[in-house]
Amino acid sequence: MQLRYQFRVSPTPGQRTRAARVFGCRRVVWNDALARVKLVKAANKLLGTPDNRFAEGPYLRVPKNPDLSKTLVTEAKKTVGRAFFTHCPVGVMQQTLRDLDAAWKAHEDSKTGKRKGPKVAPPRFKSRKDNRQSARFTRSDRWAITEGSRLRLPKIGDLKVKWTRDLPSVPSSVTLVKDRSGRYWASFVVETDPAADVLPPVDRDQGIDLGLTRFAVLADGSHIASPKYLRRAEKKLKKRQRELSRKKKGSHNRDKARIKVARAHAKVADSRRNFHHQWSHKLTSENQAVFTETLNVRGLARTRLAKSVHDAGWAQFVMFCEYKAIRHGRSLTKVARDFPSSQICSACGRRDGKKPLNVRIWTCPEPTCGTVHDRDWNAGRNVRYEGRRILAATAPPTPGPGALARQRAR
Numbered sequence: 001m002q003l004r005y006q007f008r009v010s011p012t013p014g015q016r017t018r019a020a021r022v023f024g025c026r027r028v029v030w031n032d033a034l035a036r037v038k039l040v041k042a043a044n045k046l047l048g049t050p051d052n053r054f055a056e057g058p059y060l061r062v063p064k065n066p067d068l069s070k071t072l073v074t075e076a077k078k079t080v081g082r083a084f085f086t087h088c089p090v091g092v093m094q095q096t097l098r099d100l101d102a103a104w105k106a107h108e109d110s111k112t113g114k115r116k117g118p119k120v121a122p123p124r125f126k127s128r129k130d131n132r133q134s135a136r137f138t139r140s141d142r143w144a145i146t147e148g149s150r151l152r153l154p155k156i157g158d159l160k161v162k163w164t165r166d167l168p169s170v171p172s173s174v175t176l177v178k179d180r181s182g183r184y185w186a187s188f189v190v191e192t193d194p195a196a197d198v199l200p201p202v203d204r205d206q207g208i209d210l211g212l213t214r215f216a217v218l219a220d221g222s223h224i225a226s227p228k229y230l231r232r233a234e235k236k237l238k239k240r241q242r243e244l245s246r247k248k249k250g251s252h253n254r255d256k257a258r259i260k261v262a263r264a265h266a267k268v269a270d271s272r273r274n275f276h277h278q279w280s281h282k283l284t285s286e287n288q289a290v291f292t293e294t295l296n297v298r299g300l301a302r303t304r305l306a307k308s309v310h311d312a313g314w315a316q317f318v319m320f321c322e323y324k325a326i327r328h329g330r331s332l333t334k335v336a337r338d339f340p341s342s343q344i345c346s347a348c349g350r351r352d353g354k355k356p357l358n359v360r361i362w363t364c365p366e367p368t369c370g371t372v373h374d375r376d377w378n379a380g381r382n383v384r385y386e387g388r389r390i391l392a393a394t395a396p397p398t399p400g401p402g403a404l405a406r407q408r409a410r
């Protein structure tokens, strides 16, 4: 399994300048290659139009990576216009061509339906003004971690890294990233032994209902609230955004305010990621099986709830739960998108129809039941019942989460 390990890096002013050069070279290679491919594609389109008398004519071959690498890196380096490529490791530039290739492929596959999920736009030209800059160093670039625990990157230097945890094995690559708020990160790709993180099985499962007022309500009646530090960061972000909107366009003060907004944004994103990591770890390590709704984030985003949905960042949370479950030998099951978790009485099973979002508490109308429900807790319990049913139906007949679920589903 491949995992990413990210650490904060603090480059010296000189290293910043050299990193900016590497980012710049990478950007130029990307743009040169993109322009070349686009030109060929446009020419072929012209040759292929029905009213063109050369319609049958020979099409131009779309240049492949080896051609691009030869003309746009190796040979270009010798020209005056691209002489500054000497400031960038060749491997980084070749990696850029591979990244561009992958971007084209993602776009083509998404067009033909080979790739699922949202549509992927064709690759775009990169700008110096882009918020995020990055450069990936592979093994061939001979980057290293020095005796003094610094990260040695060719053409940049020995960077000071804030190591917050140990790398489980030798990383295959490292990406130097400058994020939108001007911070630098080293992101390592590490191959891990899948067996190393599998936890011993436990006899518990949990259903999660992701809510608006509380971050999540669990089937056992407990809930997860957004932590104070996250709410504080969000409050600060809103304040900074208000300040920015009051600044005059094009003014120096507006630029300053914009950086403050970007910093506040980064802080919210970081806090939220920590919060999601913490809870997804807790849930997947304490439970053998975790059940959740299937989110239609894109669908909800079109409605009035959009803001809170994005703010809550459920998709990231569910994604964390998913990969942690795999990693720890646990399971995460999503119940169908149209499963009416808030319509069914979790005590007697009566389906009571849709309820408006403002109905937080309701009473089951079944004469023999009459249970009073907290909307979210009831939904969490229903998600757990439904998840157990799905797991029991799909799991192989071996002991483990499936067997547990089969027993409980009865």
Ligand SMILES: [Zn+2]
Binding pocket: 345, 346, 347, 348, 349, 350, 364, 365, 366, 369, 370, 371
């Ligand atoms: Zn009932």
